[in-house]
Amino acid sequence: MSDEKLNNPGIEIPPELSNQIAVTTLDKIYNWSRAKSLWPMMFGLACCAIEMIITASSRFDFSRFGMEVMRPSPRQADVMLVSGTVTKKMIPQIVRLYNQMSEPRYVLAMGACASGGGPFKEGYNVVSGVDKFIPVDIYVPGCPPTPQALLHGLIMLTKKIETEKLSEAEWYKKDFNEEIPVPILGPDLIDPRKYDVIKNHTFNEDPFIDGGLVIDQKQGEQS
Ligand code: SF4
Numbered sequence: 648m649s650d651e652k653l654n655n656p657g658i659e660i661p662p663e664l665s666n667q668i669a670v671t672t673l674d675k676i677y678n679w680s681r682a683k684s685l686w687p688m689m690f691g692l693a694c695c696a697i698e699m700i701i702t703a704s705s706r707f708d709f710s711r712f713g714m715e716v717m718r719p720s721p722r723q724a725d726v727m728l729v730s731g732t733v734t735k736k737m738i739p740q741i742v743r744l745y746n747q748m749s750e751p752r753y754v755l756a757m758g759a760c761a762s763g764g765g766p767f768k769e770g771y772n773v774v775s776g777v778d779k780f781i782p783v784d785i786y787v788p789g790c791p792p793t794p795q796a797l798l799h800g801l802i803m804l805t806k807k808i809e810t811e812k813l814s815e816a817e818w819y820k821k822d823f824n825e826e827i828p829v830p831i832l833g834p835d836l837i838d839p840r841k842y843d844v845i846k847n848h849t850f851n852e853d854p855f856i857d858g859g860l861v862i863d864q865k866q867g868e869q870s
Contacts, residue, residue, distance in 0.1 A: 692731025
């Protein structure tokens with residue numbers, strides 16, 4: 648928040664107090680304090696992580712934005728930088744870590760892989776975008792994105808935070824519960840939220856799914 652905004656709050660201040668008091672809204676103070684002290688979680692998945700590490704080093708130095716300490720625990724972090732290829736083996740751990748972060752929390756998908764699978768999209772072991780499982784706030788394109796691009800994404804995230812309103816924040820609502828079921832890794836990846844779709848597909852109950860055997864679930868017999 649600029650000094651200019653603080654000193655021009657839109658209400659009249661007596662001249663003798665004009666440089667001594669600041670009038671603002673709770674939303675602005677709350678958003679300003681959060682936006683300028685984002686704590687990223689320390690983890691990386693693939694080549695993009697190298698660029699993320701460089702962004703933290705002296706040449707680019709994201710401590711300028713109050714992010715100097717990457718937290719090794721999700722409980723002390725409020726922004727997850729998904730930097731690299733998200734594999735099916737890794738997504739259960741990513742969702743579990745996301746669930747352990749406290750609200751308000753944000754996710755930045757760094758690079759083509761995290762945003763949509765990248766060069767490995769449709770690969771047998773790759774999730775085509777982390778947003779298939781957790782909500783993403785900012786996407787940073789590139790393969791890999793440069794440190795400057797990551798910094799731009801982080802600045803965009805702070806701008807997004809500055810528009811939030813305490814009265815509308817989901818995480819303060821009574822019944823808010825955004826725990827995401829951890830995907831199950833077997834021969835393939837199962838998203839528990841899609842049990843019905845998987846079941847319908849497996850038993851070919853969906854009339855729009857062509858071909859295959861029609862199995863009577865109760866009898867377990869071919870019909
Ligand atoms: S987007 Fe490119 S640089 Fe980043 S993890 Fe994927 S392949 Fe590596």
